[in-house]
Amino acid sequence: MNFVNNEELRVQKKFLNKGYYIFNIKDKKNLTRIKKSIIKISKEWLKKKYKKKNQNFTLDNTHNEISIKDLNSYRLYVYEKINSYKWFSKAYFSLGKRYLEMICGNELVMQKKCNLSIQLPNDDSSTLPLHSDVWVGDSEYEIVLWLPLVDCYRTKSMFILPTDKNNKFSKKFFKYKSTNKLFTAVKPHLKWLKIDYGQGLLFTQNIMHGNVANSEKGTRWSFNCRFKAIFSPYRDKSIGVFFKPITMKPVTKLGMSYKYPNEK
Amino acid sequence: MKNSLGYRGYITSRKVDGSFIPQTLQNLKIRDYAKKLKIEFKLSATEYVMKNSYHVLNSLKSEINQLEGIIFFSIFSLPEKKKNRNELLKFFVMKKKILYFALEELTVKNIRDIKEIDEIFFIKKASKR
Numbered sequence: 531m532n533f534v535n536n537e538e539l540r541v542q543k544k545f546l547n548k549g550y551y552i553f554n555i556k557d558k559k560n561l562t563r564i565k566k567s568i569i570k571i572s573k574e575w576l577k578k579k580y581k582k583k584n585q586n587f588t589l590d591n592t593h594n595e596i597s598i599k600d601l602n603s604y605r606l607y608v609y610e611k612i613n614s615y616k617w618f619s620k621a622y623f624s625l626g627k628r629y630l631e632m633i634c635g636n637e638l639v640m641q642k643k644c645n646l647s648i649q650l651p652n653d654d655s656s657t658l659p660l661h662s663d664v665w666v667g668d669s670e671y672e673i674v675l676w677l678p679l680v681d682c683y684r685t686k687s688m689f690i691l692p693t694d695k696n697n698k699f700s701k702k703f704f705k706y707k708s709t710n711k712l713f714t715a716v717k718p719h720l721k722w723l724k725i726d727y728g729q730g731l732l733f734t735q736n737i738m739h740g741n742v743a744n745s746e747k748g749t750r751w752s753f754n755c756r757f758k759a760i761f762s763p764y765r766d767k768s769i770g771v772f773f774k775p776i777t778m779k780p781v782t783k784l785g786m787s788y789k790y791p792n793e794k
Numbered sequence: 795m796k797n798s799l800g801y802r803g804y805i806t807s808r809k810v811d812g813s814f815i816p817q818t819l820q821n822l823k824i825r826d827y828a829k830k831l832k833i834e835f836k837l838s839a840t841e842y843v844m845k846n847s848y849h850v851l852n853s854l855k856s857e858i859n860q861l862e863g864i865i866f867f868s869i870f871s872l873p874e875k876k877k878n879r880n881e882l883l884k885f886f887v888m889k890k891k892i893l894y895f896a897l898e899e900l901t902v903k904n905i906r907d908i909k910e911i912d913e914i915f916f917i918k919k920a921s922k923r
């Protein structure tokens with residue numbers, strides 16, 4: 531049985547078939563707020579660190595402003611600051627809420643801090659080799675909301691191994707003795723996702739994915755954040771430490787506080 | 795810092811000697827140990843949760859020329875099978891790389907050190923009988 535309407539069915543089928551779903555973000559207000567805040571924080575850092583006042587700073591152009599040796603401390607500064615804003619998590623969730631509810635559930639937990647990646651052109655220090663997060667302790671019931679702040683394509687984006695190929699190579703996992711060898715084998719089948727600013731991506735980390743050094747012209751900026759249904763298995767990423775409940779419904783709250791007549 | 799190449803951290807998603815240790819804590823221990831030794835620590839590689847898989851560690855073999863060595867969280871993240879373990883350790887020793895084990899504060903630089911690791915594994919196994 532599957533009591534869903536036609537639109538939900540279409541989205542769910544596409545997601546299950548490909549392992550991901552790209553959508554246009556309707557909540558432009560929150561999207562702009564996030565992007566503007568990132569630019570503001572960046573200018574703050576530039577002023578503090580380099581004593582530079584750059585009014586024309588754009589995210590695509592970050593590589594012209596920040597040197598590779600300062601990249602990680604800059605990234606951490608922006609990451610900590612944006613995650614410290616009370617409104618940020620809620621705004622981030624609102625961008626994908628509609629599709630998260632169709633694909634994952636309406637009682638959700640969310641990763642406490644959204645991860646931020648900044649990839650300067652030709653910098654191989656912040657690449658994420660082929661992996662599936664489930665292999666390193668994440669729950670197979672999680673979904674990632676990936677948000678680009680610039681247009682992402684080819685090596686400026688991320689790659690995934692489409693579901694059918696993923697299933698095929700997963701079965702042969704032990705035939706390849708190292709991740710490098712596995713990567714060489716799956717490389718011809720990888721799909722590079724083209725996602726523009728203004729779009730969002732939901733994907734399952736049960737399939738293999740990753741990135742390589744960005745060999746396009748501009749800097750890549752993207753957030754990623756995990757969501758899952760409240761009562762699904764957690765594996766190593768536990769509630770309280772890694773996840774926070776964000777949409778607990780009244781019936782669950784009632785259940786949580788219920789006492790049988792013989793309980794105090 | 796003694797050198798510029800640095801040491802790659804190596805943590806695991808599996809249990810270490812029967813206990814589950816969060817990855818953040820494994821990294822914390824490695825970072826602390828690197829600080830104590832005054833060596834440069836580079837972001838850790840995380841081994842997969844699947845039993846008997848050493849895909850990540852094996853990939854470090856091809857990266858090792860760009861590194862001074864590896865800082866493992868524990869010797870118990872090495873393969874349990876002596877043959878597989880020694881093959882791996884010898885590979886790095888032959889390349890003149892240094893392997894540190896943060897939890898046990900042990901170092902493997904030569905064949906003699908590998909024997910010491912073998913003894914620990916043997917005692918651990920034998921005492922569980």
Ligand SMILES: [Fe+2]
Nearest residue numbers: 662663735739
């Ligand atoms: Fe991932």
